[in-house]
Amino acid sequence: MSQPNKPIFERIAIIGIGLIGSSLARAVRERGLADHIAIATRSSQTLEKAEKLGLGDSYTTDAVKAVADADLVVLCVPLGTIGAVGKAISGSLKNGAIVSDVGSSKASVIKDLDGVLPDGVHLVPAHPVAGTEFSGPEAGYASLFNGHWCVLTPTAKTDTDAVKKVRALWEACGMKVEEMDADHHDQVLAITSHLPQLIAYTIVGTATDMEDDSKREVMKYSAGGFRDFTRIAASDPVMWRDVCLNNKDAILDILGRFGEDLNNLQRAIRNDEGDLLETMFSRTREIRSGIIEMGQDKPDIKPED
Amino acid sequence: MSQPNKPIFERIAIIGIGLIGSSLARAVRERGLADHIAIATRSSQTLEKAEKLGLGDSYTTDAVKAVADADLVVLCVPLGTIGAVGKAISGSLKNGAIVSDVGSSKASVIKDLDGVLPDGVHLVPAHPVAGTEFSGPEAGYASLFNGHWCVLTPTAKTDTDAVKKVRALWEACGMKVEEMDADHHDQVLAITSHLPQLIAYTIVGTATDMEDDSKREVMKYSAGGFRDFTRIAASDPVMWRDVCLNNKDAILDILGRFGEDLNNLQRAIRNDEGDLLETMFSRTREIRSGIIEMGQDKPDIKPED
Numbered sequence: 001m002s003q004p005n006k007p008i009f010e011r012i013a014i015i016g017i018g019l020i021g022s023s024l025a026r027a028v029r030e031r032g033l034a035d036h037i038a039i040a041t042r043s044s045q046t047l048e049k050a051e052k053l054g055l056g057d058s059y060t061t062d063a064v065k066a067v068a069d070a071d072l073v074v075l076c077v078p079l080g081t082i083g084a085v086g087k088a089i090s091g092s093l094k095n096g097a098i099v100s101d102v103g104s105s106k107a108s109v110i111k112d113l114d115g116v117l118p119d120g121v122h123l124v125p126a127h128p129v130a131g132t133e134f135s136g137p138e139a140g141y142a143s144l145f146n147g148h149w150c151v152l153t154p155t156a157k158t159d160t161d162a163v164k165k166v167r168a169l170w171e172a173c174g175m176k177v178e179e180m181d182a183d184h185h186d187q188v189l190a191i192t193s194h195l196p197q198l199i200a201y202t203i204v205g206t207a208t209d210m211e212d213d214s215k216r217e218v219m220k221y222s223a224g225g226f227r228d229f230t231r232i233a234a235s236d237p238v239m240w241r242d243v244c245l246n247n248k249d250a251i252l253d254i255l256g257r258f259g260e261d262l263n264n265l266q267r268a269i270r271n272d273e274g275d276l277l278e279t280m281f282s283r284t285r286e287i288r289s290g291i292i293e294m295g296q297d298k299p300d301i302k303p304e305d
Numbered sequence: 306m307s308q309p310n311k312p313i314f315e316r317i318a319i320i321g322i323g324l325i326g327s328s329l330a331r332a333v334r335e336r337g338l339a340d341h342i343a344i345a346t347r348s349s350q351t352l353e354k355a356e357k358l359g360l361g362d363s364y365t366t367d368a369v370k371a372v373a374d375a376d377l378v379v380l381c382v383p384l385g386t387i388g389a390v391g392k393a394i395s396g397s398l399k400n401g402a403i404v405s406d407v408g409s410s411k412a413s414v415i416k417d418l419d420g421v422l423p424d425g426v427h428l429v430p431a432h433p434v435a436g437t438e439f440s441g442p443e444a445g446y447a448s449l450f451n452g453h454w455c456v457l458t459p460t461a462k463t464d465t466d467a468v469k470k471v472r473a474l475w476e477a478c479g480m481k482v483e484e485m486d487a488d489h490h491d492q493v494l495a496i497t498s499h500l501p502q503l504i505a506y507t508i509v510g511t512a513t514d515m516e517d518d519s520k521r522e523v524m525k526y527s528a529g530g531f532r533d534f535t536r537i538a539a540s541d542p543v544m545w546r547d548v549c550l551n552n553k554d555a556i557l558d559i560l561g562r563f564g565e566d567l568n569n570l571q572r573a574i575r576n577d578e579g580d581l582l583e584t585m586f587s588r589t590r591e592i593r594s595g596i597i598e599m600g601q602d603k604p605d606i607k608p609e610d
Binding site (some may be wrong): 022080129130148149151182188189191192193195196197198199201202203204205206207208209210214215216217218219220221222223224225226227228229230231232233234235237238240241242244245247248251252254255256257258259261262263266268270272274276277280281282283284285286287288290291294296297 | 407416434435453454456492493494496497498500501502503506507508509510511512513514515519520521522523524525526527528529530531532533534535536537538539540542544545546547549550553556557559560561562563564566567568569570571573574575577581582585586587588589590591592593595596599601602
């Protein structure tokens, strides 16, 4: 456990208490980053779990109540409900409050909340790039964010002091924080996160459509590579539905490029172009080396080392 | 280390000493499965490494010499060279010798070796479904095969005693052994192993084509999912080139199905079909549950459990 920090906020309201929300609550509590953690979630069943886990200081199914007097509100709800939640709470936010979020697309969050939040309330869109394939309040843990990136996408009118405070929060949770333009964030994440996820869903879906006998054999011999995709494809369907709907343009662009590359591969196989295939399979090593040089993955060493 | 077994073979010749060949050599040595391990590889540099690692009892760059007097010959070379190696050694195989392999496609191996091996020599095509993304004699380790499946694809004319002996070898190496028709093997592996690998190569290739600035950011934020694909895409390009060329029909069939499913996904995103997307992302859980029930992966528990 880390040394207790000086609290950054008096009252944090966490709206939505799934994997990310509950991990944030745990990290804030463990590191003493707020005097009071108010937790709100629509489902009374989920709220009960959160209370049983002792994730906060107060609990309510009414987001409006949770945000009253909060100096920071973090929306940890699916992207599709951000606009509605923003509208619901807007009248109860105190002057000077910061509203942030944890959504995987950022331009849509700005669009959904712009004009909804009252003057004197500061919007600081954020995306802590961390997660697992598990969902719900039990799935969270305080060290989830350690060593990962958090991207902030302030707009021209975002208050710089508010940005500093949100940055301080995520840094205290162990994250490396970067700022960038929302559209740029959406393009980068479309390839590093959204495309891999959609590919995993698709490949497992392709197998799901097979006849029962074949399907049993796919499961049986899944350790050959397929199994890793099934793990990724176990992620929360609602979250990923909303990512698709809210980062539509960037995702369609990257799916288009990927589809072209896949067609190229198919053609090379159909035409028995061995040299081309070998080149295609060799050039991908450049990016792998770059990732290792940048310290984003462990060097490639064999399992028993 | 396991208890020494009674040797199954007097002399095993391992032709090709990469990841699989060197792992087999180590397992045979460690478990006392043969009195003599003869190692052959074309490259004198690789042979030197194998000798330095003490993987066998005799070493040669000439496969013809290695197979003389061997009662089992295991071809651990890329699929593209199996036919040529088979032809080269055919005149030196002793009567009653067994020839096996470790290739990822099986119909092509039967086609390449059928009619090439002399009468009285028994072909037992095999595929130990195990591996890592590493290559070369240093990458191998004796426990690589533990708990994984090995598929044997004997033909109607394969000697049953020879099949029993090859089964005993892989079982002694820790594998679960199944027999099936070669074409069926090729179809199952096309989805469980070949498609995931080709998808990983393609997605990393798509990123490789981006401008340098974007590429750096893809590396930086790769932990969001993309990174896992770069690890898979670090696998041996020559091996995978040969898999594509030798399991062409099954791979093209499954790439076609996957491509259709990908088009469906694109259309659903383009048309904002949220319900359809959620259904697509939920139905993949069935296969995941099946894999866990069949003991092919650990249950989904959160990382800190």
